[in-house]
Amino acid sequence: MTLSTKQTGPCEIITSSQRLAEVAAVLQQQTELAVDLEMDSLHHYKEKVCLIQISTRRESWLIDPLKLKSLAPLAAPLGNPGIRIVMHGADYDIRSLHRDFGFEVNSLFDTMIASRFLGVAEFGLAALLKSRFGVELNKKYQKADWSKRPLSPEMCNYAIADTAYLLPLFDQIRQELIDKGRLQWLEEECDLVCRARVTEKEGALFLSCKGAGKLKGRSLAILEALLQLRDREARELDRPPFKVIPAETLMEIAEKRSHSLSELTAIKGMTPGQIHRYGDCILVAVAEGLAVPENALPRFSRQVRHELADGSKERLKRLKQWRDQQSALLELEPGIVAPNWLLETIAEANLSSSTDLNSINGIRQWQNQLYGKDILEEMSAG
Numbered sequence: 069m070t071l072s073t074k075q076t077g078p079c080e081i082i083t084s085s086q087r088l089a090e091v092a093a094v095l096q097q098q099t100e101l102a103v104d105l106e107m108d109s110l111h112h113y114k115e116k117v118c119l120i121q122i123s124t125r126r127e128s129w130l131i132d133p134l135k136l137k138s139l140a141p142l143a144a145p146l147g148n149p150g151i152r153i154v155m156h157g158a159d160y161d162i163r164s165l166h167r168d169f170g171f172e173v174n175s176l177f178d179t180m181i182a183s184r185f186l187g188v189a190e191f192g193l194a195a196l197l198k199s200r201f202g203v204e205l206n207k208k209y210q211k212a213d214w215s216k217r218p219l220s221p222e223m224c225n226y227a228i229a230d231t232a233y234l235l236p237l238f239d240q241i242r243q244e245l246i247d248k249g250r251l252q253w254l255e256e257e258c259d260l261v262c263r264a265r266v267t268e269k270e271g272a273l274f275l276s277c278k279g280a281g282k283l284k285g286r287s288l289a290i291l292e293a294l295l296q297l298r299d300r301e302a303r304e305l306d307r308p309p310f311k312v313i314p315a316e317t318l319m320e321i322a323e324k325r326s327h328s329l330s331e332l333t334a335i336k337g338m339t340p341g342q343i344h345r346y347g348d349c350i351l352v353a354v355a356e357g358l359a360v361p362e363n364a365l366p367r368f369s370r371q372v373r374h375e376l377a378d379g380s381k382e383r384l385k386r387l388k389q390w391r392d393q394q395s396a397l398l399e400l401e402p403g404i405v406a407p408n409w410l411l412e413t414i415a416e417a418n419l420s421s422s423t424d425l426n427s428i429n430g431i432r433q434w435q436n437q438l439y440g441k442d443i444l445e446e447m448s449a450g
Contacts, residue, residue: 079128079228081219083135091122091129092141098124100152100177101145102234105161106214106227113306117168118214123231130224134217139169149174154238156180156193156230159261167266176258179234182241185250185257187399197233200240205229253434272366273299277315283322285365290357291322292366297353301346313342326354384415386446394439406435419447 082088095101102123109115120131120142133139145151146165153173155161157180165171183191190199197203209226219227245251273295274280274288283291295309295318302309309315317337326332329347333340360366388411395402413428425436425443 079130079224081224082129082131085136085138088131088136088139089141091131092145094127095122095124095142095145095151096148098145098151100125100154100235100238102154102231102238103146103161104155104227104230104234105164107164108213108215110211110308110311111213112215113302113308115164116215117164119219119227121227121231123228123234125235128228128232130219130227132219133168134215139171143169143171147172147174151175152177152238154179154234156234158258159264162261163264163266173262176262177238177242177254178258178261179237179241181257181261182245182254184401184404185253186241186244186248187401193230196237200237201233203229203233253432256432256434274366275368277319279315279319281368283319285367286358286360287322287325288366288368289360290325290354291319293353293356294318294322294350297346297349301349313337313346321350321354322357325358327351380415383447384411386449387411387415387443390442390446394442406439410435414443414447419444 080087080091082091102121104121105117106119106121107115108118117133120133120139122129122131131139131142146153152175154177156178158173158176158178162173162176165173179193179196180191183196188196190196194205194207197205206226206229209223212223214223242251245254269276272292274283274292277291277295280288280291294313295315298309298312298318302312305312314337317335320335320337321332324331324335326335328351329343332338332343332347332350387406388408391402391406391411395405398405410428410430413430414425417424417428419425425431425440426433
């Protein structure tokens, strides 16, 4: 199937193993590839990659993982260190490619990270393409269910637009990084992104529930029972948990310890349909939480914030002043030059040489090479 879009020209949807192998052979001959993914996390319990968009400087393809038994031919071009994979905001896409297909990317250029190293304030892809090429991306299908088939021509045109302009953007931004002497910064950061992997959440569900930290003891036990109920329902319905019942609603139920269906009607976010379908189960979950023995109540492991010693406080103050001056000179966000957590770690450490700076977890080589001497001077000043 071939679609036509005035932005990109003909765009082929790859659904056969033979055609995928042929396209992969073409990709292997390139020096740069633009890549993007579409997923279905807003529509299903367990998300998956539903579409892979790939553009060369002359052609674009949509590769359909839901129609292909194996995407193995793509492993070679995507993982080839001699082929630069250009992506925008690549972190989660890199993780998803490895999670779903075992693919690795070994030569990445992330245009979002690169834009931040150039001091660009609006570094979203739509903003970049509009400011640099006058191209307006239609984000109508940003939250679409990409697992549905067949894909409409409009959805396909939307999808391929995200990669069709990435290589011209790459050309511009790469040269600007070279001109500013910052290409090494980008390469080091992208090497780290290439190692990113999806990690399975472990332990109680409340640990990854935003806002649950304000609950304690009994209310937390009720919330955990409610979250377990929601997770079972979401899995059965194949829906994201937040589309079954919002977490904020469950937290309010846990705090108020609702005992009856009539009490549930007063909870913000509880609809009549939800009460009809889940009301009795919710009350059972509340009772389960109330029945948890006192000595078995869940809790967050509260980390006591480590207070810096007086000497470290002074060093941190000097480091922040130095960092802010450098940020202004470079026209970069302070957190790009050196985030606060890194400065705090350096301030507490007993450093005497740039070699010691390498022992600081999280410091980049470019930061050490560019600012190591300055940092050590600030550490010893005062």
